[in-house]
Amino acid sequence: MKLTDFQIGLEFMEGPFWWRCTDIGTRSIAAIKLAEDDTVWYAGPPYMIEEVVLDEARIADCHLTEEEHVEAALVEADTSSHPGYPHEALRRMTKARLKSRAYPRTGMFRFDRVWSDGKILHPYAAHKVGEEWIVSFYLPFTQGWGEMSETQFIALPIATAFDIKRRAAQLANPRRT
Structure with missing residues:
Protein backbone atom coordinates (compact mmCIF):
# COMPACT_ATOMS: atom_id res chain seq x y z
CA MET A 1 0.00 0.00 0.00
CA LYS A 2 0.96 3.65 -0.24
CA LEU A 3 0.47 6.42 2.32
CA THR A 4 -2.32 7.87 0.17
CA ASP A 5 -4.28 4.60 0.51
CA PHE A 6 -4.82 5.19 4.24
CA GLN A 7 -7.60 6.98 6.06
CA ILE A 8 -8.34 7.09 9.77
CA GLY A 9 -10.34 4.01 10.73
CA LEU A 10 -9.10 1.87 7.80
CA GLU A 11 -8.40 -1.74 8.79
CA PHE A 12 -5.53 -3.53 7.06
CA MET A 13 -3.02 -6.36 7.40
CA GLU A 14 0.66 -5.93 8.13
CA GLY A 15 2.66 -8.99 9.03
CA PRO A 16 0.40 -11.57 10.67
CA PHE A 17 -1.90 -8.97 12.28
CA TRP A 18 -4.88 -6.80 11.48
CA TRP A 19 -4.48 -3.11 12.34
CA ARG A 20 -6.64 0.02 12.40
CA CYS A 21 -5.23 3.35 11.19
CA THR A 22 -5.51 6.02 13.90
CA ASP A 23 -3.51 8.89 12.40
CA ILE A 24 -1.80 9.84 9.15
CA GLY A 25 1.42 11.81 8.92
CA THR A 26 3.47 13.05 6.00
CA ARG A 27 5.59 9.86 5.80
CA SER A 28 4.03 7.46 8.28
CA ILE A 29 0.81 6.35 9.90
CA ALA A 30 -0.14 5.45 13.45
CA ALA A 31 -2.20 2.32 14.04
CA ILE A 32 -3.47 0.04 16.77
CA LYS A 33 -3.15 -3.74 16.55
CA LEU A 34 -6.53 -5.47 16.51
CA ALA A 35 -5.60 -8.37 18.78
CA GLU A 36 -7.96 -7.94 21.75
CA ASP A 37 -11.18 -9.91 22.27
CA ASP A 38 -13.10 -6.96 23.71
CA THR A 39 -13.57 -3.95 21.43
CA VAL A 40 -13.53 -1.61 24.44
CA TRP A 41 -9.73 -1.64 24.07
CA TYR A 42 -10.09 0.10 20.69
CA ALA A 43 -12.02 3.13 22.01
CA GLY A 44 -10.12 6.35 21.61
CA PRO A 45 -8.21 8.47 21.13
CA PRO A 46 -6.48 8.29 23.49
CA TYR A 47 -6.23 4.50 23.26
CA MET A 48 -5.67 2.09 26.12
CA ILE A 49 -3.47 -0.01 23.84
CA GLU A 50 -0.28 1.14 22.22
CA GLU A 51 -0.42 3.14 19.01
CA VAL A 52 2.40 2.04 16.72
CA VAL A 53 4.04 4.18 14.04
CA LEU A 54 4.42 2.42 10.71
CA ASP A 55 7.08 3.95 8.47
CA GLU A 56 7.40 3.78 4.69
CA ALA A 57 8.94 0.29 4.75
CA ARG A 58 6.12 -1.13 6.87
CA ILE A 59 3.44 0.71 4.89
CA ALA A 60 4.69 -0.98 1.71
CA ASP A 61 3.99 -4.36 3.37
CA CYS A 62 0.38 -3.51 4.25
CA HIS A 63 -2.61 -5.07 2.48
CA LEU A 64 -6.37 -4.64 2.58
CA THR A 65 -7.20 -8.36 2.39
CA GLU A 66 -5.62 -11.65 3.41
CA GLU A 67 -5.63 -12.68 -0.24
CA GLU A 68 -3.54 -9.64 -1.23
CA HIS A 69 -1.20 -10.38 1.68
CA VAL A 70 -0.65 -13.99 0.56
CA GLU A 71 -0.29 -13.04 -3.11
CA ALA A 72 2.36 -10.43 -2.25
CA ALA A 73 4.28 -13.01 -0.20
CA LEU A 74 4.19 -15.46 -3.12
CA VAL A 75 5.40 -12.81 -5.57
CA GLU A 76 8.22 -11.89 -3.18
CA ALA A 77 9.23 -15.54 -2.82
CA ASP A 78 9.22 -16.02 -6.60
CA THR A 79 11.08 -12.83 -7.51
CA SER A 80 13.49 -12.16 -4.64
CA SER A 81 17.13 -12.99 -5.10
CA HIS A 82 17.64 -13.29 -1.34
CA PRO A 83 19.03 -16.72 -0.45
CA GLY A 84 17.13 -16.97 2.85
CA TYR A 85 18.50 -18.28 6.13
CA PRO A 86 19.44 -21.86 6.95
Whole structure:
Protein backbone atom coordinates (compact mmCIF):
# COMPACT_ATOMS: atom_id res chain seq x y z
CA MET A 1 0.00 0.00 0.00
CA LYS A 2 0.96 3.65 -0.24
CA LEU A 3 0.47 6.42 2.32
CA THR A 4 -2.32 7.87 0.17
CA ASP A 5 -4.28 4.60 0.51
CA PHE A 6 -4.82 5.19 4.24
CA GLN A 7 -7.60 6.98 6.06
CA ILE A 8 -8.34 7.09 9.77
CA GLY A 9 -10.34 4.01 10.73
CA LEU A 10 -9.10 1.87 7.80
CA GLU A 11 -8.40 -1.74 8.79
CA PHE A 12 -5.53 -3.53 7.06
CA MET A 13 -3.02 -6.36 7.40
CA GLU A 14 0.66 -5.93 8.13
CA GLY A 15 2.66 -8.99 9.03
CA PRO A 16 0.40 -11.57 10.67
CA PHE A 17 -1.90 -8.97 12.28
CA TRP A 18 -4.88 -6.80 11.48
CA TRP A 19 -4.48 -3.11 12.34
CA ARG A 20 -6.64 0.02 12.40
CA CYS A 21 -5.23 3.35 11.19
CA THR A 22 -5.51 6.02 13.90
CA ASP A 23 -3.51 8.89 12.40
CA ILE A 24 -1.80 9.84 9.15
CA GLY A 25 1.42 11.81 8.92
CA THR A 26 3.47 13.05 6.00
CA ARG A 27 5.59 9.86 5.80
CA SER A 28 4.03 7.46 8.28
CA ILE A 29 0.81 6.35 9.90
CA ALA A 30 -0.14 5.45 13.45
CA ALA A 31 -2.20 2.32 14.04
CA ILE A 32 -3.47 0.04 16.77
CA LYS A 33 -3.15 -3.74 16.55
CA LEU A 34 -6.53 -5.47 16.51
CA ALA A 35 -5.60 -8.37 18.78
CA GLU A 36 -7.96 -7.94 21.75
CA ASP A 37 -11.18 -9.91 22.27
CA ASP A 38 -13.10 -6.96 23.71
CA THR A 39 -13.57 -3.95 21.43
CA VAL A 40 -13.53 -1.61 24.44
CA TRP A 41 -9.73 -1.64 24.07
CA TYR A 42 -10.09 0.10 20.69
CA ALA A 43 -12.02 3.13 22.01
CA GLY A 44 -10.12 6.35 21.61
CA PRO A 45 -8.21 8.47 21.13
CA PRO A 46 -6.48 8.29 23.49
CA TYR A 47 -6.23 4.50 23.26
CA MET A 48 -5.67 2.09 26.12
CA ILE A 49 -3.47 -0.01 23.84
CA GLU A 50 -0.28 1.14 22.22
CA GLU A 51 -0.42 3.14 19.01
CA VAL A 52 2.40 2.04 16.72
CA VAL A 53 4.04 4.18 14.04
CA LEU A 54 4.42 2.42 10.71
CA ASP A 55 7.08 3.95 8.47
CA GLU A 56 7.40 3.78 4.69
CA ALA A 57 8.94 0.29 4.75
CA ARG A 58 6.12 -1.13 6.87
CA ILE A 59 3.44 0.71 4.89
CA ALA A 60 4.69 -0.98 1.71
CA ASP A 61 3.99 -4.36 3.37
CA CYS A 62 0.38 -3.51 4.25
CA HIS A 63 -2.61 -5.07 2.48
CA LEU A 64 -6.37 -4.64 2.58
CA THR A 65 -7.20 -8.36 2.39
CA GLU A 66 -5.62 -11.65 3.41
CA GLU A 67 -5.63 -12.68 -0.24
CA GLU A 68 -3.54 -9.64 -1.23
CA HIS A 69 -1.20 -10.38 1.68
CA VAL A 70 -0.65 -13.99 0.56
CA GLU A 71 -0.29 -13.04 -3.11
CA ALA A 72 2.36 -10.43 -2.25
CA ALA A 73 4.28 -13.01 -0.20
CA LEU A 74 4.19 -15.46 -3.12
CA VAL A 75 5.40 -12.81 -5.57
CA GLU A 76 8.22 -11.89 -3.18
CA ALA A 77 9.23 -15.54 -2.82
CA ASP A 78 9.22 -16.02 -6.60
CA THR A 79 11.08 -12.83 -7.51
CA SER A 80 13.49 -12.16 -4.64
CA SER A 81 17.13 -12.99 -5.10
CA HIS A 82 17.64 -13.29 -1.34
CA PRO A 83 19.03 -16.72 -0.45
CA GLY A 84 17.13 -16.97 2.85
CA TYR A 85 18.50 -18.28 6.13
CA PRO A 86 19.44 -21.86 6.95
CA HIS A 87 18.06 -23.37 10.16
CA GLU A 88 21.38 -23.27 12.03
CA ALA A 89 21.92 -19.60 11.13
CA LEU A 90 18.45 -18.71 12.39
CA ARG A 91 19.10 -20.65 15.58
CA ARG A 92 22.40 -18.84 16.21
CA MET A 93 20.90 -15.42 15.44
CA THR A 94 17.88 -16.02 17.68
CA LYS A 95 20.02 -17.11 20.63
CA ALA A 96 22.26 -14.05 20.26
CA ARG A 97 19.27 -11.73 19.87
CA LEU A 98 17.81 -12.98 23.14
CA LYS A 99 21.08 -12.16 24.88
CA SER A 100 21.15 -8.63 23.43
CA ARG A 101 17.89 -7.40 24.97
CA ALA A 102 19.72 -4.48 26.58
CA TYR A 103 20.44 -2.96 23.16
CA PRO A 104 18.37 0.26 23.04
CA ARG A 105 17.98 0.70 19.26
CA THR A 106 16.41 -2.58 18.09
CA GLY A 107 14.83 -0.86 15.07
CA MET A 108 18.29 -1.00 13.53
CA PHE A 109 17.87 -4.79 13.20
CA ARG A 110 15.05 -4.24 10.68
CA PHE A 111 17.32 -3.26 7.82
CA ASP A 112 20.11 -5.13 6.08
CA ARG A 113 23.07 -2.99 5.05
CA VAL A 114 25.33 -3.18 2.03
CA TRP A 115 29.11 -2.90 2.04
CA SER A 116 30.88 -1.01 -0.76
CA ASP A 117 31.92 -4.37 -2.26
CA GLY A 118 28.26 -5.45 -2.49
CA LYS A 119 28.16 -7.81 0.49
CA ILE A 120 24.78 -7.82 2.25
CA LEU A 121 24.96 -7.64 6.06
CA HIS A 122 22.00 -8.80 8.12
CA PRO A 123 22.16 -7.39 11.68
CA TYR A 124 20.79 -9.68 14.35
CA ALA A 125 22.31 -8.73 17.73
CA ALA A 126 24.48 -6.21 19.55
CA HIS A 127 26.65 -6.26 22.63
CA LYS A 128 28.56 -3.61 24.49
CA VAL A 129 32.34 -3.48 24.69
CA GLY A 130 33.32 -0.69 27.04
CA GLU A 131 31.21 2.28 25.99
CA GLU A 132 30.74 1.10 22.40
CA TRP A 133 28.02 -1.10 20.93
CA ILE A 134 29.20 -3.84 18.59
CA VAL A 135 26.73 -5.09 15.96
CA SER A 136 26.77 -8.77 15.01
CA PHE A 137 25.75 -9.53 11.43
CA TYR A 138 25.21 -12.47 9.13
CA LEU A 139 26.27 -12.57 5.47
CA PRO A 140 23.36 -14.44 3.84
CA PHE A 141 24.96 -15.07 0.47
CA THR A 142 28.17 -16.61 1.82
CA GLN A 143 26.78 -17.83 5.16
CA GLY A 144 29.52 -15.91 6.96
CA TRP A 145 29.48 -13.97 10.22
CA GLY A 146 30.97 -10.68 11.32
CA GLU A 147 30.92 -7.79 13.75
CA MET A 148 31.62 -4.08 13.58
CA SER A 149 30.99 -1.02 15.68
CA GLU A 150 27.48 0.34 15.63
CA THR A 151 28.83 3.65 14.33
CA GLN A 152 30.41 1.95 11.31
CA PHE A 153 27.41 -0.27 10.71
CA ILE A 154 24.77 2.46 10.65
CA ALA A 155 26.95 4.53 8.30
CA LEU A 156 26.51 1.82 5.64
CA PRO A 157 23.60 2.28 3.22
CA ILE A 158 20.42 0.29 3.79
CA ALA A 159 20.25 -2.62 1.33
CA THR A 160 17.55 -2.42 -1.32
CA ALA A 161 16.01 -5.13 -3.51
CA PHE A 162 18.37 -3.91 -6.25
CA ASP A 163 21.40 -4.46 -3.97
CA ILE A 164 20.25 -8.01 -3.25
CA LYS A 165 19.75 -8.80 -6.94
CA ARG A 166 23.16 -7.27 -7.74
CA ARG A 167 24.84 -9.40 -5.04
CA ALA A 168 23.17 -12.55 -6.36
CA ALA A 169 24.40 -11.68 -9.86
CA GLN A 170 27.94 -11.02 -8.56
CA LEU A 171 28.09 -14.48 -7.04
CA ALA A 172 26.51 -16.15 -10.08
CA ASN A 173 29.05 -14.44 -12.39
CA PRO A 174 32.18 -13.84 -10.29
CA ARG A 175 34.21 -12.53 -13.23
CA ARG A 176 31.80 -9.61 -13.64
CA THR A 177 32.41 -8.17 -10.12
